[in-house]
Amino acid sequence: MGTMTAVGSSNPQAGTAQKTLGQYLFDCLKLEGITEIFGVAGDYNFTLLDALEQYNGIRFVSGRNELNSGYAADGYARIKGLSALITTFGVGELSACNAIAGANSEHVPLIHIVGAPPEKDQKEHKMMHHTLMNGNFDLFHKVYELITAYTAVLTPENAEIEIPAAIRMAKEKKKPVYLVVANDLVSKPIMARSEPAAPRPTSNLKTLQAATEHVRRLLERAHRPVILVDVKTMRFGLETAVRHLADAMNVPVATMMFGKGAFDETHRNYIGMYEGSFGSTDVQTTVEQADCVIAIGMVSADNNTANFTAKLNPLVTVDIQPDMVKVAEAEYPNVLAANMLLAVQKIGYKGQGVAEKPTFPYDQITGSADEPLTAAVYYPRFQQMLQEGDIVIAETGTFYNGMAEVRLPRNVTYIAQGGWESIGYATPSAYGASIAAPNRRVLLFTGDGSLQLTAQEISSMLYYECKPIIFILNNDGYTIEKYLNVKTENQPYNQIPRWSYTKLAEAFGGDAFALTVRTYGELDQAIIQADKERAGRLCIIEMIAADPMDAPENMRRMRNYLEKQEKRRSQN
Numbered sequence: 001m002g003t004m005t006a007v008g009s010s011n012p013q014a015g016t017a018q019k020t021l022g023q024y025l026f027d028c029l030k031l032e033g034i035t036e037i038f039g040v041a042g043d044y045n046f047t048l049l050d051a052l053e054q055y056n057g058i059r060f061v062s063g064r065n066e067l068n069s070g071y072a073a074d075g076y077a078r079i080k081g082l083s084a085l086i087t088t089f090g091v092g093e094l095s096a097c098n099a100i101a102g103a104n105s106e107h108v109p110l111i112h113i114v115g116a117p118p119e120k121d122q123k124e125h126k127m128m129h130h131t132l133m134n135g136n137f138d139l140f141h142k143v144y145e146l147i148t149a150y151t152a153v154l155t156p157e158n159a160e161i162e163i164p165a166a167i168r169m170a171k172e173k174k175k176p177v178y179l180v181v182a183n184d185l186v187s188k189p190i191m192a193r194s195e196p197a198a199p200r201p202t203s204n205l206k207t208l209q210a211a212t213e214h215v216r217r218l219l220e221r222a223h224r225p226v227i228l229v230d231v232k233t234m235r236f237g238l239e240t241a242v243r244h245l246a247d248a249m250n251v252p253v254a255t256m257m258f259g260k261g262a263f264d265e266t267h268r269n270y271i272g273m274y275e276g277s278f279g280s281t282d283v284q285t286t287v288e289q290a291d292c293v294i295a296i297g298m299v300s301a302d303n304n305t306a307n308f309t310a311k312l313n314p315l316v317t318v319d320i321q322p323d324m325v326k327v328a329e330a331e332y333p334n335v336l337a338a339n340m341l342l343a344v345q346k347i348g349y350k351g352q353g354v355a356e357k358p359t360f361p362y363d364q365i366t367g368s369a370d371e372p373l374t375a376a377v378y379y380p381r382f383q384q385m386l387q388e389g390d391i392v393i394a395e396t397g398t399f400y401n402g403m404a405e406v407r408l409p410r411n412v413t414y415i416a417q418g419g420w421e422s423i424g425y426a427t428p429s430a431y432g433a434s435i436a437a438p439n440r441r442v443l444l445f446t447g448d449g450s451l452q453l454t455a456q457e458i459s460s461m462l463y464y465e466c467k468p469i470i471f472i473l474n475n476d477g478y479t480i481e482k483y484l485n486v487k488t489e490n491q492p493y494n495q496i497p498r499w500s501y502t503k504l505a506e507a508f509g510g511d512a513f514a515l516t517v518r519t520y521g522e523l524d525q526a527i528i529q530a531d532k533e534r535a536g537r538l539c540i541i542e543m544i545a546a547d548p549m550d551a552p553e554n555m556r557r558m559r560n561y562l563e564k565q566e567k568r569r570s571q572n
Helices: 002-008 021-031 043-054 066-080 091-095 097-105 119-123 139-147 159-173 205-220 239-249 281-288 337-347 375-385 398-404 426-436 448-454 457-463 479-484 501-507 520-533 553-571
Strands: 036-039 059-062 083-088 110-116 151-154 176-182 225-229 253-255 270-273 292-296 317-321 324-327 330-333 391-394 413-415 442-447 469-474 512-517 538-544
Touching: 021 043, 021 159, 021 176, 036 043, 036 066, 036 426, 043 059, 043 083, 043 110, 066 083, 066 091, 066 097, 066 110, 066 413, 066 426, 066 448, 066 457, 083 091, 091 097, 091 110, 091 139, 097 110, 097 139, 097 176, 110 159, 139 151, 139 176, 151 159, 159 176, 205 292, 205 324, 205 330, 205 337, 225 239, 225 281, 239 337, 253 281, 270 281, 292 337, 317 337, 375 398, 375 520, 391 398, 391 426, 398 442, 398 469, 398 479, 398 553, 413 426, 426 442, 426 448, 426 457, 442 448, 448 469, 457 501, 457 538, 479 553, 501 512, 501 538, 512 520, 520 538
Parallel strands: 036 059, 036 083, 083 110, 110 176, 151 176, 225 253, 225 292, 253 270, 292 317, 391 413, 391 442, 442 469, 469 538, 512 538
Antiparallel strands: 317 324, 324 330
């Protein structure tokens, strides 16, 4: 972490001795390329926000609540590599807990900064607002120890050590970190501290060599190897190394659900998504009958392995993780993924490429202009509308499953919360993405149920002149939840109030291009029109589903699987 080393080992002669804690904190964040900090104002963070107002190069971007600001910071970090969030003590930081835990689960580096009551009041254990009225000011810090990779209570004495250490940890582990500072200490000058730079992690060369030899032996016997790309490829910046490996080896490449967007889907060797028995049977056969699977950054979660129906033979699997490798049953710790990928490339295996040109589920546009909206009709249209350089945000639920099968053009940033799956994540995340990349086209695909959790952030988008195109799938409730519950029908808890989605912008005091569409022809026209309108304003396209229970094929297969499981259970 070269830039941080310079900051971390600053000396009094460098002039940092006169810097206040707040200035030094923002200097460190600015060095990392952060130009916006998300958050919500509260009296215990006023001194932080006042210092930020006076600071050049970073602006405060407010959200409608702390949870949403946390989601926005998450979306921003996925584009810029790191983000920051400022909340107030107690009420604010606890509101953001869900978003921070999500960033942890999803490997997203985020600096959460909390403004706390004055130090003197804390030491005297006074009864202060935003507390549990028990004089204990360390409770919420303890909560955050469980959901972040690093926590620190900042003081003028330790700021020069703790701030760079927290940032380094966020970047190395790709996890959120937590810094709390009493509001009367923000404007105090920091004490210069000289701390030796922490060594950057490196691979154990002997272990790397042993792992490489083991892979070589596997590949020498292999006739049908395959590369399987997953989410940590994106989070740990391994996309280029993986592409080089795929080019060199010339073998089929598939991606996992969580890893959507981690590999160029226009690549000649890309065969599609591996979704166990819920996805393409061709991809399933290629992956499961491979005699060597090189898996990069894989997370073997239930919803990433299609309820564990993904069957990889461990004896022929090379599991490359950010800081360790598992080859068959042998574990090789302290091996960095970047080194391992290069070593595997140098083994020199040359495959036959892809036997037949693969087909993708949504390559063919079907349906006439007056055909009502169904998954079979609108997903191919989405695939056709996507452009290089787009940012695509897919909400948990029906769209998450359907968009996974849409083939992406080159250089598309794909954002979804595959593991944490917090309903409502996508709208604030799209707001954060729009702030991070104002010159890129942002497309948000969300459901009516999900949007109702965090719709306020459309107000923030309007306020900060963000202009995403928002597709709202109105299928009258939580369709994904209806699919997941195979025990009962017509659950009242999966119904939602009916909103006038196209009037949201007006209610939030803004102007948007907003349309409701019911047929393929109307959707087609709305997409063409929105692409013209988006230069000037936010666009909302509400899609009325012909059948509330219509869903993409992978969701139908999941439902069939769950029904069979339930039947088996009830018979036992």
